[in-house]
Amino acid sequence: MSLISLFISSILAQNIILTKFLGICPFIGASNKEKNAFHMGLSVMLVVTLSSIITYVIYYYVLVPTNTTYLRTTMFVLVIASMVQLMELLLKKYLPKIHQTMGLYLPLIATNCAVLGITLLNINNDFTFTQMLVFSFGSSLGYLLVIYIFATIRERLETSDISKAFSGIPIALLTAAIMSLVFARYL
Amino acid sequence: MIGIVILTVLALILAYVLVNVDAKLNEVDLNIKEIEELLPGYNCGACGFSGCRAMSEAILKDKQVYTKCRPLRGKAKKKMEEYLQIEEAN
Numbered sequence: 001m002s003l004i005s006l007f008i009s010s011i012l013a014q015n016i017i018l019t020k021f022l023g024i025c026p027f028i029g030a031s032n033k034e035k036n037a038f039h040m041g042l043s044v045m046l047v048v049t050l051s052s053i054i055t056y057v058i059y060y061y062v063l064v065p066t067n068t069t070y071l072r073t074t075m076f077v078l079v080i081a082s083m084v085q086l087m088e089l090l091l092k093k094y095l096p097k098i099h100q101t102m103g104l105y106l107p108l109i110a111t112n113c114a115v116l117g118i119t120l121l122n123i124n125n126d127f128t129f130t131q132m133l134v135f136s137f138g139s140s141l142g143y144l145l146v147i148y149i150f151a152t153i154r155e156r157l158e159t160s161d162i163s164k165a166f167s168g169i170p171i172a173l174l175t176a177a178i179m180s181l182v183f184a185r186y187l
Numbered sequence: 188m189i190g191i192v193i194l195t196v197l198a199l200i201l202a203y204v205l206v207n208v209d210a211k212l213n214e215v216d217l218n219i220k221e222i223e224e225l226l227p228g229y230n231c232g233a234c235g236f237s238g239c240r241a242m243s244e245a246i247l248k249d250k251q252v253y254t255k256c257r258p259l260r261g262k263a264k265k266k267m268e269e270y271l272q273i274e275e276a277n
Contacts, residue, residue: 062193066189067189068189068190068193078201082204089212
């Protein structure tokens, strides 16, 4: 599969949130303000790219030669959690304000099924190294794109006239449903 | 068997990396370390701060805050008072 079509499909057609339906928790939880959503998307991008490279290398150079591919899930989770911790340390030192505003949502990336999903999909789809790089970068970029768009929509919704039963999370979920219809068929 | 070995080695490598990065990036002020060692170290949060590290930073700013530490009593409390040079309310 050509790299460009892989890149575009991982951002739009096979979007990690709206089509594959992974990583919904920060999508709903960290998207009230567009600034938070943008930082969240960037953190996920960093974690996904780093973890994909490291897990791919460990899988194909350690697990496959020793016939221990059953350790895949445990090993991926270990590496992802360490990458999240590493990213948190770097953020705390170099961008402390962002670290404070993001607060609890950073460690939640460790249990975010989108990150584990992307790393496992790299293995399941039998990607080469460059394909893996393009796919992880594209998927996480798609994540950033969708969470940012969603945050801007939510900010706009807050200032409009919604009935009390629907305001807050219900209207957000409806918006997400409409977005996923658009991404599934018309993009 | 080989699985156990692989996971243990991986965990040790990751732990080594994380601890070293943390030590290099977040070098703590020497005074905060000394105060933190004088505190009981339970990280119970009874003082209202998020752990003994946060408490030591608060003590640096305002000495009287040390009374908020509930597990700190007896000899340990005297040591803290000596370090902070506070006169005992006798």
